[in-house]
Every structure is written in structure tokens, then in C-alpha cells.
Amino acid sequence: MYTLLLAYALPSDARCPESTIAPLPFVLEYAVWRGWHQAVIYSPDLEPGCQWAIIRLMKCLSINGIASTSELLHSFHLRANIGIIILSPRLKRNATANLTKLVNKSGITNYNYSRVFTMSNISRFSLIEQSRKWSLVHRLEPSERVISVVQYFKVRSNSTLYASFLGNWDRVKSMSGVEVPYPVEARNFLGEELVVGRCNSTGDGNPSLEDDGPSAEEMLDDILHFLTVRLNTTSSIRNYSKLGFRTYEGTWTGLLGALMDHTVDVALEPVTVHAARRQDMDFIFPIAETMCNIYIRQQETSTVRDIFLAPFSIRLVACVVAVVLIAAIAIVLISHVTSTICVNNRRMGYTEALIWSTGILCQQGGTWTPSNPSGSVLLIVCLFFAVVTYNAYAAFITSVLSVRVASVDTIAAVLHSPNFKIGYIRNGADQMYLMSTKDVQLNAFYIRGYSDADNLVSSAEEGLARAASQDYAFFAGQRVARATLRSLSQARGRCAVRELPVHSTRAHLAFPLPRQSPYARPTLLSLLQLRSGGALARLEAALVPDMPQCAPPPGFASARATDVRSALILLIVGLITSLTIGLGEYCWKNRKELKTFLAFMLS
Structure with a gap:
């Protein structure tokens, strides 16, 4: 805060007239009364013989804890409670013009506390009349010499100049006869x-x-x-x-x-x-x-989309097929050897042995029951191998479904992801912000989006709709994006979009x-x-509205129909194959009846 205090005196021929020295005690008491921290004394056209009075005033101010200087605005160190004292021997319109320009140029007067005014004729205000009324109220003698204190202020530039008479000061009553100036806080x-x-x-x-x-x-x-x-x-x-x-x-x-x-x-x-x-x-x-935030769609539940075949590699499948073939050959040899010893034992063919070994390894059982220790040992070994294989297979699927969803949660992750397209509103406030910011990541975000014109959108609604349906990262202000999301329908992706905060863009409204x-x-x-x-x-x-209230996304990956589509395909293929083989066997066993039936139909 700064206060402008003007003290004018009548001219005199004396070396330092009394009329010039008289206001100085009032200036000192006023500065102490208003709690100044620093004072600037400006004395244009002051007689050289009165310089000692200025020095004495500065010393008195210093004793009362008020720093002072007579150099215009060269020693301002404070930004609060600065007082400017203007001592002039005559009422001169342009006496303070230079000081006013310097004060305005310095910027210390932010106009939050007071204003600099030019003296002018004020309608309906008479200083003589105000002083006379004050003297009557306080019963002052006409012979007493007093200093009248008047406050001037304006509400708007180039508008009415208001004056407020604060009272009179004298050496006896000091500041008790002066009212507190009309504060800006109450104005x-x-x-x-x-x-x-x-x-x-x-x-x-x-x-x-x-x-x-x-x-x-x-x-x-x-x-x-x-x-x-x-x-x-x-x-x-x-x-x-x-x-x-x-x-x-x-x-x-x-x-x-x-x-x-x-x-x-x-x-x-x-x-x-x-x-x-x-x-x-x-x-x-x-x-x-x-x-500002980045809006992307909810992440997929898992990067592994085919759980049934995911555990298998070409080498693993080849090893399993080799084990099935070895088991089938072993059971054929056992059945042939035991049939020569025991007449009641029937021999097993290669096809039946292959089906049996496949069923055992798939833990589905088989039609052949071993009748000797060697066959039982082979069955136990195959079952043990099947248990180990099944446990390893189940453990792999469980590990896939039990891990947390890998999510993109920072602007760096978006920039490093090759799958995401980046965009924002074309020629909008967000583009201007990205272009002017000094943040390296946001500059990279701006360049990557600007490099492809198809990634730029015309409205926030279009950008959020693309973010909900595509791998598209949309940069927008939090207020605009949230309000637009709340107006979108569920079908257009209101709950399919999540928010990535960009903390470096935090600001206030x-x-x-x-x-x-x-x-x-x-x-x-x-x-x-x-x-x-x-x-x-x-x-x-x-x-600043909240995000739309939606069901929280799953924190863990979950199996869906698309995850086991290969198993469904294999099941359908197996059913078709079994029906085809069954139909072929039926036709082969009844080939004579079918041949007679076809001949009858053709004739």
C-alpha cells in the first residue's frame, strides 16, 4: 500500500519560512499513525535553506522505525505501506507531474489500495465550509493554527472526484482530531x-x-x-x-x-x-x-486372446504327438505278444491303439483294459504323463488370468505406444496450449498429433467418441471433456473412456x-x-463436473468366449469327424444292403 501526502505552504522571503517547517510535525505524526514502513520525500522548488528541515524529518522518521529517502523511487525495497510525502512551497498544478509519472511507471501502485489524483475543482465541496463546521463542533479558537486533512479519491478513471474531510491537526491535540481515512477495503x-x-x-x-x-x-x-x-x-x-x-x-x-x-x-x-x-x-x-487430461478407452482384459492354444508351441505339440505315437506302438506290441500267450486276448489294431493313447493322454479313458502287468504299467505311465501335462496346462492358464491388467497410465506410456493415435481439437484452445507450452512431453504430443491431419477432430464429442471405439488418445481440458462425456449415451462410449491426468497442466479457475x-x-x-x-x-x-458414474473395470483379466475359440473350433471339428467316421463305418458294414437299395432306386 502507498499513501500520497501533500503539504503546501505559502511563499515567504525568509531563509526557511515557518510556513514550510510547520507541516513537518504533522507529517511525522501522520506517518507513525498510519504505520508506514518506508517514506519517499519529494520537495520540488524548496528553498535551499530548508534542506536541514528535510534531514531532520528523515532522522525523526528513522527513530520511529520508518525508512526514508529523498531520491525518487531509487530506494524502494518494500511493497507494502509506502508513504510518499510531497512538500511544495506553492500550490502548483504540475509540481508533482514527474513524480506521478515515476510512480505509475514503477508499478508499485497496483491500484488495489489507493490512486494518484490531479487536483481539480470539486463541485459541492468547500474546504472553508468544512473547516468552519469542524471548528464549531470541536470549539476551536479562530486564532489557532491548524492543518486541514482532506482525502480525495475516484471510483473510476475520468469520473467524479470525491473528497472527504478528515479533520484538523494541531500541536496540542495531534492526530486525535483527525479521522481515519476512508479505507479501500470498505469503499x-x-x-x-x-x-x-x-x-x-x-x-x-x-x-x-x-x-x-x-x-x-x-x-x-x-x-x-x-x-x-x-x-x-x-x-x-x-x-x-x-x-x-x-x-x-x-x-x-x-x-x-x-x-x-x-x-x-x-x-x-x-x-x-x-x-x-x-x-x-x-x-x-x-x-x-x-x-488437461488424456482420454483413452479402457484397456483390454489381456494381451493373450487364445488361452486354449496359448500354452502350446510347435515343439511342445510335436513332443505330445510323439508320446501318443510311442504309447500306441507300445500297446500294439503288448497286445500282439500277449495274444500269442493267451488265446482269449484279442489283438489291438494301430488305429484303435492310437485312439486309446489319445484318450488316455486327454484323461478321457479308453475301451481297452490291460490284462497283464506290462499293459497296466503302460497305462499308469500314460496317466501320470497326462496328469503332469494337465497340471502344467492349468497352471499356465491360471497365471494368465490372475495377473493384473497391463494399463497405460502416463503420457510417456501413450507416447511410447505404437498402437495409439494422438489427437486434439483442430485450431482450438488445447492446440494453442500444446503449441505454446514448454513441457517436452506435451510438445512431443503436439507434434505427433499435428503430423497426421486425420487425427485432429472438430469437437470434443468427436474426439471422445473416437477414443471410446479406437486406440486413440484424445487431449482435452478436464471441464470440457467431462461435461461432454456426461452428455454422451452409453452406446457412444460414455463408460468406455478413462482419464489419464497430466499433472503438469494443473491450473486454477x-x-x-x-x-x-x-x-x-x-x-x-x-x-x-x-x-x-x-x-x-x-x-x-x-x-468442474465429476466423471460419469460407471461400473469399475475389472482389475484382473477374465476368460471370455473369444479366449477359447480354438477349443470350440476343435470341439466342432471333432464332432464332425466322429459323425463322418461313424457314417463311414455304417456304410461299410452295410455295403451290400446299400448296393441293393441303390440299384433298386436307380431301376
Whole structure:
């Protein structure tokens, strides 16, 4: 904060006139009373013989803990409670012009606490009349020499100059006869106009989602009404079709462009605070937190899609077939040898032995029962081999289904995945953000998406629909994407998309104002009062919606019909083969009857 204190004296021919020295005790007491931390003393056209008075004033300020300097703005080290003292021997209109320019150029006066004004004739204000009334109330003698303290301020640039008489100072009563200046924190617009910028809704009455996200029209209307009443202002609304963005030439469009041109005083639209926006405008009071995210579809349950044949390799299948053939040859030899010893034992053919060995290894049993120890030993060995094979097969399938789903959960994983196509809204705010950011990964994301024009989309709805049905990574703002997802139907993939947060894009939502706006502090205090009542919490929930409520995806891979399609194919082939063989055997055994039947039918 800084305070501008002007003390004018009547000219005199003395070396250092008393009229010049008289205001100095008041200046000292005022600085201590207002709690200054640093003071800058500016004395244009001051007599050379009065320099000792300035040095004594600086020493007195130093004793009271107030740093002081007589060099204009060369020794400013603080950014709060800075007092500027102007000592002039005559009331001269342009005496403080140079100081005013330096103060404005330095930027220390952010216009949140006070303003620099030019003296002018003020209608309906008479300093003599105010001083006379004050003297009557406090019963001052006309002969007493006092210093009148008047506060001047403006609500808007090029508007009415208001004056507030604070009282008179004298050596006896000191600052007890001076009222506290009208603080900026309690100041209002005194009924003057406040130009508010808003974004238009779409044709159906809903806010547009293409700029910065959904809005909350009714809640923002309530906030505007609250600001109008609390600040005692007359609000004037100007609507714009787009929020706007910064072009390649560095100019702003839409509502933000009007804000930069000072066409509007404040934009009553929540805007994401990016670095590019923070360079050109100010923001007050973060309302909510948001970020940009990457949206992809839910990951597949497993990379292994054919569980039935997945455990088998060519070498393993060859070994199993060799074991089946060896077992079939062994059982044929055993049956031939035992048939020569025991007449009742029948011999087994090669086909029947092959079917038997296959059934045993598949744990389906067989039609042949061994009648000697050698056959029983062969059966036990085959069954043991079948048990070992089955356990290994079951363990492999279990290991496949029990592992967690491998997921892509970072932007680096998306960039390193060759399967994903990358995109964003063409010529939208997201593309501008990716192009201007200094994040290496986001720059790579931008280049990879821009390299293929087919990956760019025209709207958030199109991008999310592609992300739900394809291996497509869609970059969008959290507010726009979530609001669009909540409007999508289940069939279009509302629950098929998941969100990958990009934490480096974390930002806040706030109301923008022009640089060094004089309305920042009153608006901030009003929003703080709203926050204490819980109104801003409801606004935050409306501005940043949650993801659609859907059933959580499975954390583990699960078997589906497509996983065992080869087993189903093998079952169907086996049934067809068995029916064909059965039909062939029937035709062979009844070939004579069939031959007679066919001859009869042909004749």
C-alpha cells in the first residue's frame, strides 16, 4: 500500500519560512499513525535553506522505525505501506507531474489500495465550509493554527472526484482530531457503472463447451447480483460469443480481447489461469482447480486372446504327438505278444491303439483294459504323463488370468505406444496450449498429433467418441471433456473412456481482470465473503463436473468366449469327424444292403 501526502505552504522571503517547517510535525505524526514502513520525500522548488528541515524529518522518521529517502523511487525495497510525502512551497498544478509519472511507471501502485489524483475543482465541496463546521463542533479558537486533512479519491478513471474531510491537526491535540481515512477495503462504487463481460450461451440455452469449459449461468447471475448490491454499483453486461484466445500475432480475441482493450472492467466467466494469460491479465481468487487430461478407452482384459492354444508351441505339440505315437506302438506290441500267450486276448489294431493313447493322454479313458502287468504299467505311465501335462496346462492358464491388467497410465506410456493415435481439437484452445507450452512431453504430443491431419477432430464429442471405439488418445481440458462425456449415451462410449491426468497442466479457475485493475481488491473481498457462506463450493462443483458414474473395470483379466475359440473350433471339428467316421463305418458294414437299395432306386 502507498499513501500520497501533500503539504503546501505559502511563499515567504525568509531563509526557511515557518510556513514550510510547520507541516513537518504533522507529517511525522501522520506517518507513525498510519504505520508506514518506508517514506519517499519529494520537495520540488524548496528553498535551499530548508534542506536541514528535510534531514531532520528523515532522522525523526528513522527513530520511529520508518525508512526514508529523498531520491525518487531509487530506494524502494518494500511493497507494502509506502508513504510518499510531497512538500511544495506553492500550490502548483504540475509540481508533482514527474513524480506521478515515476510512480505509475514503477508499478508499485497496483491500484488495489489507493490512486494518484490531479487536483481539480470539486463541485459541492468547500474546504472553508468544512473547516468552519469542524471548528464549531470541536470549539476551536479562530486564532489557532491548524492543518486541514482532506482525502480525495475516484471510483473510476475520468469520473467524479470525491473528497472527504478528515479533520484538523494541531500541536496540542495531534492526530486525535483527525479521522481515519476512508479505507479501500470498505469503499464501494457509489452507484457508478461496472462493465461486466459474459459469454453467450448456445442456441439451446446451454453454455458452449468449445472454449474453456462449462459455465453455471444461474450461479454466475447470483454472484453478479451479490457484487452489484455489495459494491453499490450499476452493472452493465456485455455479451461475447467466444471466450477467446491468444492468436499467433499476440492479440487476444473474444471476451479476453475486450478485457485487454479495457472495454469491460471484469469478465464474470471462470477462466483457466495459464502462463500466457497470466502475462497479460490479472486473476483474483482461485475458484476451483482443473487440468488437461488424456482420454483413452479402457484397456483390454489381456494381451493373450487364445488361452486354449496359448500354452502350446510347435515343439511342445510335436513332443505330445510323439508320446501318443510311442504309447500306441507300445500297446500294439503288448497286445500282439500277449495274444500269442493267451488265446482269449484279442489283438489291438494301430488305429484303435492310437485312439486309446489319445484318450488316455486327454484323461478321457479308453475301451481297452490291460490284462497283464506290462499293459497296466503302460497305462499308469500314460496317466501320470497326462496328469503332469494337465497340471502344467492349468497352471499356465491360471497365471494368465490372475495377473493384473497391463494399463497405460502416463503420457510417456501413450507416447511410447505404437498402437495409439494422438489427437486434439483442430485450431482450438488445447492446440494453442500444446503449441505454446514448454513441457517436452506435451510438445512431443503436439507434434505427433499435428503430423497426421486425420487425427485432429472438430469437437470434443468427436474426439471422445473416437477414443471410446479406437486406440486413440484424445487431449482435452478436464471441464470440457467431462461435461461432454456426461452428455454422451452409453452406446457412444460414455463408460468406455478413462482419464489419464497430466499433472503438469494443473491450473486454477478465476475471474480475469485487466492488469493493475482498481476493482481487484473490492471484488476479492466480496468473493471471500461468498466463500465463507459456502456459495463458491457449489460453483466449483458446477464448473468442474465429476466423471460419469460407471461400473469399475475389472482389475484382473477374465476368460471370455473369444479366449477359447480354438477349443470350440476343435470341439466342432471333432464332432464332425466322429459323425463322418461313424457314417463311414455304417456304410461299410452295410455295403451290400446299400448296393441293393441303390440299384433298386436307380431301376
